[in-house]
Each structure stands twice: as C-alpha cells, then as structure tokens.
Amino acid sequence: MTKAPTRIQQRNRAAILSAGLDIFSQYGFRGATLDQIADAAGLSKPNLLYYFPSKEAIHTALLERLLETWLDPLKALDGSGDPVAEIMGYAQRKLAMSRDFPRESRLFANEILQGAPHIEEILKTDLKTLVDDKAAIIQGWADAGKIAAIDPHHLIFSIWAFTQHYADFDVQVRAVLGDKAPHDGALSFLDTLYSKLLRV
C-alpha cells in the first residue's frame, strides 16, 4: 500500500505543480527549464527532482490534472434541458474557466500549438466522441426548430475560440482595452452574440 504523503510532500509537490504551470504555460514544454521551475517553486533543482523524476513527469502531471476538468463544462451540456439556456450556460462556464484558470488555458494552448504531441490521441478519441455527441444533441435541437439552424461543430469551436481568447491572448486584450477589466464586457457580448445566433 502506498504511503500517505507527508505535509512537506504535499506542500512541495503543490509548489512544483504551480510553478510548472506558470513556466510551461508561458514557454511551452521545450522552452521551459527545470531551473526556472525550481526557482519559481523556491526549491533547488535536485530537490525538485526528488519530488518528480523528470521534467516530462511534471508536464504530464499538469496535463493530466488539466484534462480531468477541462471538458467538464461541455460534459455538463444537458440534452434534456432548455436548448438556448444549455448552450448559453456552456459558453458562460467556459468563459468563467478562462477567467479563473488562465494558466491552464495557456498550457492547453501551448500543447495544441506544438501539435498536441502528448494528447493527440485523447483529442481524436475522448474529445472527438464527446464533441460529436454534444453536436448531435445540438443538431437535434436545430432540426426540431428549437434553435436556429447552425453547424454545431463550428458553434462549439466558436465558443472555445472566443472564451479561451481572453486567457490565451490576455496581454493583447489588456493592451487594447487598457485598464478596463475584460471579463464583464466579454460576458455581456457573449450573451448578445449567442442569443442572437440561436434565436429561431
């Protein structure tokens, strides 16, 4: 049986994962260095490697933790709910994730930009299945005349694109908007955009 982790282990592993998230999400896997991560975690490099056997292991741990929750907002889209409310709710949850977990969003963006070397299989299986599934539900709503007739896949892409933009392109958004906090405006724009789009 595996030993329960000590308090020190919990603290240091958490510090490493947080530091790794900072660094990997900014520089990507190859651009990040163990020295940077160790420094950000407040540990020496050998000490960091006492908790994770390799750079790859930290990255994998982060990616796995991310994937556990990354698809939750879409999974929660309920075929038996009110069509417009379900889709709008999904978009809102995604926008909230972009606000609350911008580093995770950028970690994911980096992984995809680099060709998704670690998660391509998951994209082609789990993700595709999930998206096809939900797309079929949305298509059903469209066919039943409950929402406007639109391509469900591209609808989902547009939600991903718009919501993640505020995390991934944060520095550009801030450069353009200046002081104003982006998210309030984004939320009401998103509401307008999708309620107009979905209205029959």
Added chain:
Amino acid sequence: MTKAPTRIQQRNRAAILSAGLDIFSQYGFRGATLDQIADAAGLSKPNLLYYFPSKEAIHTALLERLLETWLDPLKALDGSGDPVAEIMGYAQRKLAMSRDFPRESRLFANEILQGAPHIEEILKTDLKTLVDDKAAIIQGWADAGKIAAIDPHHLIFSIWAFTQHYADFDVQVRAVLGDKAPHDGALSFLDTLYSKLLRV
C-alpha cells in the same frame, strides 16, 4: 549604398525565414533551436549564422515581416462603406489569412502567449490606436442604428478569436472534424454568426 543581394543570398535568406517560421511557430522562441532551423533550411548552422547574426535576428525579422501585413485586414475596414458588409468583409479576410498563413498566425499566437516580450509596445501603441479607431467607427454605426448595438472592442476580439482559432488550434479542429476540410464550414458559420449579430 547597400549592395544588391545575390541570387544565393535571396534563396538562402528565404529558406531560413521559411524554416524559422516553421520552427518558431511550433516551439516558440525559447523552444526553437538553431540546429532545427538550420536543418529545416538545408544549411549548416555556421552557414545559417552567415546570413543572420543570431537566433534573435531571425525571429525579429519574421515578426517584423508579419506585423507589416497582420493588421492590413483591419486597416481596410472603411468607415464610409456599408457597415454590415465592411465588418463581414473584415471577418472574411481574417479567416482567409488564417487559412493561407497558418504559420504566421501561430508565430503571433506564440509571441502573445509568452507575454509579447518583443511586441508589447506595438500592441499598446499601434495596435491599440488602430483598434480604438475602428471601434469608434463601428460604435458610430451602432449609434446611427445601422447595425445592432454591440461592444465594438469585443466584436473585434470575437473576430480575432474565431478566425485565428482555425490556424492556431488546427490540430484540435482536425482531430474533432476528422477528414472534412474546416474552412468551408467555418466561412458559412461566420457569415451566419455575424449577419445575425449585426442585424438591427
């Protein structure tokens, strides 16, 4: 006066820039190596450094070349044109750029993800000025009742996000869509989305 570049110079500099675009757009500045770029360009590393004095120089040259044209679609948005047609035309031009220059889009995405260390000033000055300018035009149209009342900045963000998504997240889009070419569907979705949004 500067000498005219020889045929060999033209060919090799072009090969290096193309190779650099491949590598930088995938791995980011820090993640890319001169060996990779030299290899992709079909040159030895010292030979590559005969044409560009440093890794930084290649990256800068690429970024400068990109910025020359990156904002053209938005610059072309004409305040004296038909409001809906102008905005839709802008979105369509951006989508076409995403289709025709995906590597450039990813190079830009990488730069922003990394905090825009090389172009933050440009974002805060040139880009912000341009966007504020065009946003004012769009706001004018909205105030005059020629298009629906929407936040022009977030409208522009949504166009950036959606169109660039197909280049930057290409591997994910393909994983989900399978064989089907993404761009046709994207174009007609975009048409539907923005004509519904802008209609008064």
Added chain:
DNA sequence: TTCTGGTTTGACCAACTGGTCAAAATAACG
C-alpha cells in the same frame, strides 16, 4: 586562366540543459 569576393564548413568554445549521487541537514517519533 587567374583573381576576387561571396559562400560554406569543421573544429571549437563557454554557457546552459536535464539529470545523478553521496553526503549533510532536518524532521518524526518512541
């Protein structure tokens, strides 16, 4: 053909990279 200037290369370097290891320092616990 020779000369000349542009081009290419192999050998090299210092700094950095991910990672190892034995020893030292510290915590945990009876």
Added chain:
DNA sequence: CGTTATTTTGACCAGTTGGTCAAACCAGAA
C-alpha cells in the same frame, strides 16, 4: 534524548545550446 526516515544540497556529468573563427570552397568577371 537517540534513532530512523525523510528532505535538502553541493558537486558533478554528459549532451545540447547559441555562437565564433580560420580555413577551404566556389562563382563569376577580367
């Protein structure tokens, strides 16, 4: 307190990195 298991560290290593340099190579004009 003493003993033991965990944690931390300095020194180190082999491979890679961006970059240099002198020497060799080559294209083309005279």
